[in-house]
Amino acid sequence: MKKIVAFYGATLLALLVLSASQSLSQTQTVAATVSTSTSSVASAASASRIDVPALLHPDPWEYGVFLDGGFGTHSHPGTDYHFFNAGVRLGKVLTGAAGPGILHGQFEYAVDAMPYWQVFTPKEIVSVTTGNPPQTVQYHTGGSFSGFSVTPIILRWNLVHWHRVLPWIQGAGGLIWTNHKFPPIATSVWNFSPQFGIGFHYFLKPNRAITFAGNAEHISSASLGDKNPGVNASVQFQIGYTWWK
Numbered sequence: 562m563k564k565i566v567a568f569y570g571a572t573l574l575a576l577l578v579l580s581a582s583q584s585l586s587q588t589q590t591v592a593a594t595v596s597t598s599t600s601s602v603a604s605a606a607s608a609s610r611i612d613v614p615a616l617l618h619p620d621p622w623e624y625g626v627f628l629d630g631g632f633g634t635h636s637h638p639g640t641d642y643h644f645f646n647a648g649v650r651l652g653k654v655l656t657g658a659a660g661p662g663i664l665h666g667q668f669e670y671a672v673d674a675m676p677y678w679q680v681f682t683p684k685e686i687v688s689v690t691t692g693n694p695p696q697t698v699q700y701h702t703g704g705s706f707s708g709f710s711v712t713p714i715i716l717r718w719n720l721v722h723w724h725r726v727l728p729w730i731q732g733a734g735g736l737i738w739t740n741h742k743f744p745p746i747a748t749s750v751w752n753f754s755p756q757f758g759i760g761f762h763y764f765l766k767p768n769r770a771i772t773f774a775g776n777a778e779h780i781s782s783a784s785l786g787d788k789n790p791g792v793n794a795s796v797q798f799q800i801g802y803t804w805w806k
Contacts, residue, residue, distance in 0.1 A: 611764045614658065614721045616805060617667055623652035625772060627801025629675070634794045641683045642792060646710065648675035650801070658721050665722065669729075671715040678710045678737060687746050702745035710737045710754065727770070728761040742786060749786035755779050762803055774799040 626649050633642035652671030660666055684703035690696065712735030720728045735754040742748045760774030775798050781791030 611725045611767055613727050617654055617721055620654040621805045623805055625650040625801050625803040627799050629797055629799045631795055631797035633792050643681045645679045646675040647677040648673050666718050666720040669717040669719055673712045675710040678708045680706045706739045706741055706743045708739035710735055725764050726761055731758050744790050747786055747788040749782035751785055752780050752782050768805040770803045772801040772803045
C-alpha cells in the first residue's frame with residue numbers, strides 16, 4: 562500500500578513539475594512575443610518620425626521646383642497686375658544651429674531662376690506729350706509681358722524647432738527681364754526685385770518636403786528708363802517640392 566501511495570505521489574509530483582515547466586515556457590514565449598512586437602512598433606515609430614534638426618545637422622543642399630503667382634497692391638501702376646511664374650531653386654545650409662528661443666535656427670544661402678515669368682496688366686491708352694513745339698502721341702499699352710527672373714541673393718534663416726515642419730524667414734534681391742518695357746511707357750525691360758518672405762517646408766518623408774511661401778516684392782528699374790513708376794508692392798504666393806541631400 563505504501564508503495565502504491567509512493568508511486569502515485571511521485572507521479573503527481575512529476576506531473577506538477579512538468580506542468581509548471583510548460584507554463585513557465587509559455588509565459589516566456591508570450592513575453593518574448595510581446596517584447597518583439599513592442600520593439601517592432603517602437604522601431605516603426607522611430608523610422609516614421611522625421612527629425613528636422615537632425616536632417617539639417619550635416620548642412621545639406623536644397624533642390625526645389627516651384628510655381629509662383631500673385632498680384633499688385635496699394636499703388637498704381639500695380640493694383641490690376643497679376644503675376645504667374647515657374648522656377649527652380651538651389652540652396653546650401655551653411656551654419657550649425659544657433660540663436661535664442663524661437664529664433665534658434667540655421668543660415669542658408671540660396672539662388673533661384675524663373676525661366677517662365679509672366680505678368681498680365683490692363684490695356685490702356687496713354688497720352689504722352691514731347692517735342693518743341695509740343696506734340697501729343699497716344700500709345701496703346703498693357704496686356705501681357707513675358708520674361709525671366711533670376712534671384713542670385715536669397716538669405717534665409719531656417720527655424721529648427723519641429724520634427725516635420727521647417728519654417729523660415731528670408732530677404733532676397735533679384736533681376737527681371739521682360740520682352741517689353743515694364744511697367745509700360747518710358748521705363749525699361751530690366752527691373753530689380755528686392756523682397757522679403759516667410760514660408761515653411763512640410764516633410765512628407767526624410768529629405769522630401771512640400772514648400773509653401775509668401776513674398777512681399779517691390780519691382781522697379783532704378784531709373785534705367787526715362788521714368789521709374791515701378792510696382793511699389795506686390796504679393797507673391799508660392800508652392801513647390803523640395804529635395805534635401
